[in-house]
Amino acid sequence: MKNYQTDQIRNISVVAHGGAGKTSLVEAMLYNTGAVTRLGRVEDGTTTADYLPEEISRQITIHTSLVPCEWRDCKLNALDTPGFADFIADVKAALRVADSLVFVVSAVDGVEVQTEVIWDYANEAGLPRVVFINKMDRENANFYKVLDELKERFNANFAPMLLPIGQAGEFSGVVEMITQKAYTFAGGKPQETAVPDALRAAVAEHREKLVEAAVEADDELMMKYLDGEELTAEEIRSGLKKGVAASKVIPVLCGSATKNMAVANLMDVLVDYCPPPADRRDEPFAGLIFKTLADPYVGRMNFLRVFSGKLTGDSTVLNSTKEKTEKIGQILFVRGKNSTPVDEVNCGDLAVLVKLQETGTGDTLCDKDHPVTLPGIEFPEPTLTVAIQPKSKGDEDKLSNALTRLLEEDPTVRVEKNTEIKQTLLTGMGEMHLDILVERLKRKYGADVTIEEPKVPYRETIRSEVKVEGKYKKQTGGRGQYGHVWLRMEPLTEEPFQFGEEIFGGAVPKQYVPAVEKGVREAMQEGVLAGYPVTGLKVILYDGSFHPVDSSELAFKIAASMAFKKGMQQARPVLLEPIMEVEVTVPENFMGDIIGDFNTKRGRILGMEPAGKKTKIKALVPLAELTSYAIDLKSMTQGRGSFNMHFSSYEEVPAYLAEEIIKKAKAAAEAEK
Numbered sequence: 001m002k003n004y005q006t007d008q009i010r011n012i013s014v015v016a017h018g019g020a021g022k023t024s025l026v027e028a029m030l031y032n033t034g035a036v037t038r039l040g041r042v043e044d045g046t047t048t049a050d051y052l053p054e055e056i057s058r059q060i061t062i063h064t065s066l067v068p069c070e071w072r073d074c075k076l077n078a079l080d081t082p083g084f085a086d087f088i089a090d091v092k093a094a095l096r097v098a099d100s101l102v103f104v105v106s107a108v109d110g111v112e113v114q115t116e117v118i119w120d121y122a123n124e125a126g127l128p129r130v131v132f133i134n135k136m137d138r139e140n141a142n143f144y145k146v147l148d149e150l151k152e153r154f155n156a157n158f159a160p161m162l163l164p165i166g167q168a169g170e171f172s173g174v175v176e177m178i179t180q181k182a183y184t185f186a187g188g189k190p191q192e193t194a195v196p197d198a199l200r201a202a203v204a205e206h207r208e209k210l211v212e213a214a215v216e217a218d219d220e221l222m223m224k225y226l227d228g229e230e231l232t233a234e235e236i237r238s239g240l241k242k243g244v245a246a247s248k249v250i251p252v253l254c255g256s257a258t259k260n261m262a263v264a265n266l267m268d269v270l271v272d273y274c275p276p277p278a279d280r281r282d283e284p285f286a287g288l289i290f291k292t293l294a295d296p297y298v299g300r301m302n303f304l305r306v307f308s309g310k311l312t313g314d315s316t317v318l319n320s321t322k323e324k325t326e327k328i329g330q331i332l333f334v335r336g337k338n339s340t341p342v343d344e345v346n347c348g349d350l351a352v353l354v355k356l357q358e359t360g361t362g363d364t365l366c367d368k369d370h371p372v373t374l375p376g377i378e379f380p381e382p383t384l385t386v387a388i389q390p391k392s393k394g395d396e397d398k399l400s401n402a403l404t405r406l407l408e409e410d411p412t413v414r415v416e417k418n419t420e421i422k423q424t425l426l427t428g429m430g431e432m433h434l435d436i437l438v439e440r441l442k443r444k445y446g447a448d449v450t451i452e453e454p455k456v457p458y459r460e461t462i463r464s465e466v467k468v469e470g471k472y473k474k475q476t477g478g479r480g481q482y483g484h485v486w487l488r489m490e491p492l493t494e495e496p497f498q499f500g501e502e503i504f505g506g507a508v509p510k511q512y513v514p515a516v517e518k519g520v521r522e523a524m525q526e527g528v529l530a531g532y533p534v535t536g537l538k539v540i541l542y543d544g545s546f547h548p549v550d551s552s553e554l555a556f557k558i559a560a561s562m563a564f565k566k567g568m569q570q571a572r573p574v575l576l577e578p579i580m581e582v583e584v585t586v587p588e589n590f591m592g593d594i595i596g597d598f599n600t601k602r603g604r605i606l607g608m609e610p611a612g613k614k615t616k617i618k619a620l621v622p623l624a625e626l627t628s629y630a631i632d633l634k635s636m637t638q639g640r641g642s643f644n645m646h647f648s649s650y651e652e653v654p655a656y657l658a659e660e661i662i663k664k665a666k667a668a669a670e671a672e673k
Helices: 022-033 053-058 085-097 113-125 143-153 197-216 219-226 233-245 263-273 393-409 431-445 510-523 553-570 588-600 629-637 655-672
Strands: 009-015 065-071 074-080 100-106 129-134 158-160 162-165 173-176 181-186 189-193 250-254 286-295 299-308 316-319 324-327 331-335 338-342 350-354 364-366 384-390 414-418 423-428 449-452 459-462 466-474 481-491 497-501 537-545 573-587 604-611 614-622 642-652
Touching (some): 022 074, 022 263, 085 113, 100 263, 143 250, 162 197, 162 250, 197 219, 233 250, 286 393, 384 393, 393 431, 423 431, 459 481, 459 553, 481 553, 497 510, 510 553, 537 553
Parallel strands (some): 100 129
Antiparallel strands (some): 173 181, 181 189, 384 449, 573 642
């Protein structure tokens, strides 16, 4: 593939709800350009874009694949993105480096959830877009119904550039609106034919709407149109081009990707109407890393978009995000899993850099003499957590390195080794995401793990004040051990722990006071109810005694620990649970379901506020009720809701639940003995 100039490049993210046919569309584009000699099929695992084993086995796109093709002396950098919510991070990254979007919508299923979600992202980014209504050959396909649904769901000016000839089993071709020419397809090849009589009225109507859309973006054309003058085909195209670039007009096309019907028409629209990258060839080099892959053969692969200047091989650049220099070695143009080495990447183009040492997703690379940091990528926070543990000792050795690699590849993965609950926690975007991460740990890195539910980090505290004695006395022939303390233990609400002393007359020498505090702190790691750490406690050392020979720091530490445990038993100990502040953002029609669900989860609603077209609901909910909330919310809102949460406080567990938790904790402790 040759090196194209900026004005010959089109960076196109192909987006959709899962199953609408993005990957098949990209495959047909490749076939039309001769890049592949036969149409690959998702069902057979033979497409260029979906090449990872987990994509082939599941027949879905899991990561964004860069699939460039050459059409009419232009380079179409197609970014085939995932269509499932768990992998929305890859979509957001692709949107950051795209100049236009192709929304693929099923003619059978219409506008689905992920279409709505990504449409909102496109609005935020102000990106031009084109709609391709796919699967026109399928049973129950209905172009006009989907067109009406698009207009109903999105406040945008949709302008059909193609109308279908027949639908479902009778779909045979399209009518091109500007030229008013009809084409049927044989083996993907268009053949001009007469416009069917039954379509003439619809063609006239939609062509008029297309002309109206074209003139709205061009004042000069508007004046000509209002004066009743006929616009030429070239003038219509000129107006539409301005309208598309300004996101004021959204061309709508239709066809069948698997049968390669009208895919070439779409490619023409991408070349003719979608804008090239901003031309900043004369500026110093600056580029953004939008994706990272760990390839077992090539090593780390960083996907780059050049935003200004150009990048050449064997150069040294600055990673301004991390303030480190990087030596650029090999540069690759990739198409799916295949790659070709190149010497340079021009402004606006996409390429892959290999074996960079410090660079990751979201980082800016730039000319070291002209430092600049480009806006990064806003990734959603992962919300579903599981605990993982290695199946064997061999897996344990491999796991740490494997998790590091996962974190490099995927910005929506979180890993925490929680020493309190003694679990390694893996957090991702949803069930499928976590399943694939676990599968990848085994397949790619040889680390086999099992999954279990994360433990809740409960706490214990006291509800009344007590005074307790602790005495440690040991005589064993030689020097003995003697420590004696009186502690006052009180509930504390302002902070987790306070320690003080009120010793008079040297009852306990000053040098032993730190040992008393240390003994209490160590004993607090394990409460008396279920072995959970103790919090919300004030301890005062107010009396005691010592032996001039036998007393020691160790003896006073043990005495303090003895007193603490006795005091915990007497001071009405209770179990506490973490309470999370949860923010849920949903369309208004789901508010009742969310509030009702929180009530069943022992939640307390704090308030509601508008969030654009949606509503944000804030609530306090026990963490124990939220272990699968990412799944619950997706189910309740058909994937239209999102949430985040953070720790708020600890509160007492209701007695009926505490009894069961304590029983389970004691049983688990017995089992470990």
